[in-house]
Structure formats: C-alpha cells, structure tokens
Amino acid sequence: MRRLAVDLTYQPTGGTLNQIIQIIENIESYNFDDVIFYLSYDNLHLIPNNVSNKVSLKQLNFSKKSIILRTIWAQLILPLLLIFDKVDVLFCPGNISPIINTKKKVQWIHTIGPFEKKFISSFPFKEKFILIVTKYLMIFSSYTSDMVIFESNYTRDLFINRFKQKIDKSSVIHSGNDDFFKPVKASKSNFANDNVVDSRNFIFTVSHLYPYKNLELLIDSYYNLELYKKELYILVAGSFSDQRYYNKLQLKLSNYSISNYVIFLGRLEKEDLRYLYSQCKIFIFTSPFENFAYTLLEAMNCAAPIITTNTTSMPEACGNAALYFPPNSEIELSQCIMSFLDNEKIRLKYKKMSLLKSKEYPIHSIVNNKTKFLLHQLVER
Numbered sequence: 001m002r003r004l005a006v007d008l009t010y011q012p013t014g015g016t017l018n019q020i021i022q023i024i025e026n027i028e029s030y031n032f033d034d035v036i037f038y039l040s041y042d043n044l045h046l047i048p049n050n051v052s053n054k055v056s057l058k059q060l061n062f063s064k065k066s067i068i069l070r071t072i073w074a075q076l077i078l079p080l081l082l083i084f085d086k087v088d089v090l091f092c093p094g095n096i097s098p099i100i101n102t103k104k105k106v107q108w109i110h111t112i113g114p115f116e117k118k119f120i121s122s123f124p125f126k127e128k129f130i131l132i133v134t135k136y137l138m139i140f141s142s143y144t145s146d147m148v149i150f151e152s153n154y155t156r157d158l159f160i161n162r163f164k165q166k167i168d169k170s171s172v173i174h175s176g177n178d179d180f181f182k183p184v185k186a187s188k189s190n191f192a193n194d195n196v197v198d199s200r201n202f203i204f205t206v207s208h209l210y211p212y213k214n215l216e217l218l219i220d221s222y223y224n225l226e227l228y229k230k231e232l233y234i235l236v237a238g239s240f241s242d243q244r245y246y247n248k249l250q251l252k253l254s255n256y257s258i259s260n261y262v263i264f265l266g267r268l269e270k271e272d273l274r275y276l277y278s279q280c281k282i283f284i285f286t287s288p289f290e291n292f293a294y295t296l297l298e299a300m301n302c303a304a305p306i307i308t309t310n311t312t313s314m315p316e317a318c319g320n321a322a323l324y325f326p327p328n329s330e331i332e333l334s335q336c337i338m339s340f341l342d343n344e345k346i347r348l349k350y351k352k353m354s355l356l357k358s359k360e361y362p363i364h365s366i367v368n369n370k371t372k373f374l375l376h377q378l379v380e381r
Helices: 014-025 041-046 067-084 117-121 125-143 153-163 195-199 215-224 243-256 270-279 294-301 314-318 330-342 344-358 364-380
Strands: 003-008 034-040 055-060 089-092 104-109 147-150 170-172 202-206 233-237 262-266 282-285 306-309 322-325
Touching (some): 003 067, 014 041, 014 294, 014 364, 089 364, 104 364, 153 170, 202 215, 202 270, 282 330, 294 306, 306 330, 322 344
Parallel strands (some): 003 034, 104 147, 202 282
C-alpha cells in the first residue's frame, strides 16, 4: 500500500490556492492507494463532499499566525504522525517541511518575500521576526527534501546560487492558467452605476495593501502627470491588509487633493476582476517582490496593457508583453504611462501581446499533472 500525505495546515492564496483545489479535485487519479490531508479547520471548506473515498482528513488547529506553534507542528509533531500513519510520501505546499524526516517529501516554495531585505524592512518587529524565522525554516527544510518545486526560475536560481540547493532536486512549475480570465466586452456589471468604469477611463491595479507593494509610486506619478485633470482615475482592488498603510495612502491622496480620483474597491470576486482587467486603460503593477505574480497572468489573460516593475519574477512572467520600470523610479514609471496614453497604437499593440503571452502558460490541469508526476516519481524510487 502506497500512502500520500498532504500538509494543508497553512492558508493557501492566489495561484497556489487554485493549484491546491486542482490537486484535491483530481486526487483520485494520483497513483496512491490512499491520501491523508492534515488540515486546519479553516481549510475544511476546500474539501468537497464528494471527494474520493481514498481520502482521509485529520483536522488540526495550529495557529497560522504563531511561528512557534507552526514550527512545533512542522518539525516535531508532523514527522511523528508520518511514522504513525505509515506515510510513504509527504507533500508540503506551504513553503516549509520537516527538516528531520524519515519519509520522502516534496516541498513547494511559493513566496520570495522573506529573502528580500527591503521586503522585510516594511513590516513591524513581530512580523519581521516571523519572516526571518520562516526564511531559515524554508532553507533548511529544502536541503532535506527529495524535490523542491518553485513557481519561477527566479526563485529556483536564488535557492541554487545563494543557498546551494541541488539542481537535480529542484523543479520549476509555473502557476496554472485559469480559463475563467479572458477579455470581456463592456456591459452591465456590478459597477454599472459607476461612471468611472462606464467610461473605461481608468488605470487598474490589484494589490493587497501592504507597504512593500509600493503604491505610493503610482500615486506620485499620477499626481505629477496631472492625470486627474484628464478625468483618468485609479481603481485599486485588494484587501485592506495593513490599516496603517491604507491610512498613509489616504493621507497622501488628501495632501494632493486627489482623493476622489483614487478609489479603493477592497477584495473583489473573480467576475469583477475579469471585467476591470478587460476594461482598464492601463494595468499597473508596482510590487518589487513577487515569487510569481499570478495577478499579471490574470491581467494578460484579459488582454490588459501592462506596466510592471523590472525586478524579481516580473520580467519572467510577462516577457516582452509589458513595459517595465525600476520600482524606485517615478520618472520611468511616468514615461511608461505616457507611452500608452500618448500613442493608442502602442497601447493596443501591448494588449494583443498580453493575450498572446498568456497562451504560453498551461492550464491548471496540466500543472496538476506535472505535480502528480513528481510525486509518482518519488514513490517509484
């Protein structure tokens, strides 16, 4: 009997969440006799009622915010459970796996933040401490993994060059393409009564409100270009993750007297995101630190003309289908913006290039098959 265990005690988001859902939905096709999901109560909703009969669930309530409890779980309790449950292969998609472990294991790295000093510096002391501890747990547990999956070549190369990760034990699997995201024509929507969206005269950005997301640069560029005088708006979609940062942005808008032109929409459903990606004048992504910017893939799928930073994995994600700027250069961001606004032919060219680039990425089911293949390889060794 061959047994797979999946550590689902962390909180998956974005493209990672989509991949986890694909694994769960297709677990019957995995070449294991049975599968154990170790999961938190918060993740119970991810398991459908009609899940395969070979799946068993073990519910645990380890705090996602406590690095101490998370470490005790991953480094002490989980290795013992694997022995008790007679597991053959462990899959850890939450960045961290047991450092000392007697079982074969696959670790999935889907964050780059803890390895960037400027990223860490944007958080309060407690969060900094958690990020630093997480960084070293990721590094040391990757050394003892039989395979480490990375979502970008940038992150894999970082681990190989800086932390001496073995090439033959690393694999790059880009986030899957969600076929829900595609260009949609202007129509009645949840925003139908909003003249900004109706006029399609807006810059769009998708970003949870964290300090490292660098939204100040977009606001400064917008103000200095006097785009508010052209009735061009900025729409920001994303959860209010850091209230202090949100307040800081609002103060800047107030000082510039442009609060009415920058609209924070909060977290949106996929249908609303698809509509805004499709209708925006420009999509701008100011974050300097991304493992693989799934947001950019969504935007390309909807044929948005994209401006993004030239750091970490952004050039890898978009290739020649975007204009790039250094994340500390308001001047170069402004030049990119005006390139699109002053020349409609260039803007339309990049819309087409976005859509073309998006076709290079495989759909979720193919990505799921790649993950499945790696797990099968381990159990056959």
